Amino acid sequence: MAFLSSRRRRARLAPELDDAALSKxxxxLQATMSTGTxxxxxxxxxxxxxxxxxxxEDWDRRTHRMSVLAYRLSESxxxxAWATREPRNVSALVLHAWAQLIRGRSQGNLEDATAVADCCLRAAELAPADPTPWVVLLGLARLQRLNQSEVFGLWNEVLTRDRWNREAYLNMLAYLGPEEMGSRIQVLDFVDAVRARTPENAPCAATELTALVMQYQSVLTLGGVEALMARKHWDHAPAAESLDRAARTWAQPGFFQHAAAVADLNLLAYALMAAERRVQARPVFEAISGAVAAxxxxxxGDPVSEFEKARNRSTAGM
Structure with missing residues (x-):
């Protein structure tokens, strides 16, 4: 198959996904920081x-770029330094707060949660229409395990500014899960509500499939007989119907326009292969074009190796 041999489509870990400007x-940044000048x-x-x-003011693209940069610079x-030098620069304030949040999440605690919150609130005051300060505050509330009324309040602040903000929906999905402050029932209720009111091509359209993959992976981690039977997860009507809907439309050229569309296609390819739907997975792998989401x-295991193995399996026997 041409798409397997194409140099342009060779599998690679790509947090920037298909954002060429962000990739550049x-x-x-890597080259600049390595000089040490x-x-x-x-x-x-x-x-x-x-x-x-x-x-x-492309809030979807801004959220994606800010998220990727915060992850990349969380140890930098x-x-x-930027936020200190330019205390009225909204981008500087949000990037600093987001990088601190990511660092705190990896370490299990924040050095100064109050300072991170203050940073976000200053940014929100300077740019009232920008959802990104509220996205960071929502992530901070998750880390602090605040009560649901406070967290939903922050979520609504994001949605007031960016109705289908993907990062906000995924934050809520994780927060409402049994591993954090909710339950399986709350996840189901949340997913049902999102599915009922969300356009099929919205940036947050993968919320339901994300929940299904999280549940599938939680079964895999149990090991033993449960792990061996995990594939049957995709035979249940809600999961099968979700895969049907996504496989029918997501990989169509131009269907998705949001910044993290390639990450959602990675999710779909993974789920289709987990369900042994190899034929449906092939066009999804082609649409991904080798840009692997971790x-x-x-x-x-290694994301790129796992991606390559799955992509190869999808074409086995052709």
Whole structure:
């Protein structure tokens, strides 16, 4: 198959997904930071600012870019230095707060949750229409395990500014799960409500499939007989119908327009292969074009290796 041999489509871990401008920035930041020169921070912040100022009111794209940059820079001094130097720069404040949140999540606690919240609130005051400060506050509330009334309040603040904000929906899905502050029943209720009111091609359209994959992977982690029988998860009517709907439309050219569409296609390819729907998975792998999202593939091992094995299995016997 041509798409397997194409150099352009060789599997690679791509947190930026298909955002070419973000990919270019990430490579430039890596090169700049490796020089270790005195002006490194200034050069990095100038590059970051330039990208985030491009299409600044495309909230979906801004959230995606801010998220990827925060992950990449969570161990760097750059976000803090930028926010310190430009305390009225909304992008600097949000990036610093988001990077601190990610660092705190990886360590299990935040150095100063109040400072992170204050950073977000200052950004929200400076840019009332921007949802990203509220997205970070929502993530902070999850980390702090705040009560549901407070968390739903923050979620509504995001949705007031960006109705289908993908990051906000995924945060709520995780928060309402049994591993955090909810239950399986609450997840089902949330997914039902989202499915009933969400356009099929909205940025948050993968909420239901995300919940199904999370449940499937939780069964796999049990091991033993449960893990061996996990594939039957996809035979149940809700899961099968969700896969049917997604496989019918998601990989069609132009169906999805949101920034993280390739991540949702990764999710669909993973689920289709877990359900042994190889024929339906093939066009999804082609649409992904080798841009691997770490989750859900990382659960089985190295994400790129797991992706490649699944893609190869999808074409076995052709």
């Amino acid at each position: 920035l990430l490579k430039s 005195i002006a490194t921070t200034d050069l990095c912040t100038a590059q970051i600012s330039r990208l985030l100022d491009t299409g600044a 001094h750059v976000p803090r 989750w859900p593939w990382r659960v089985g």
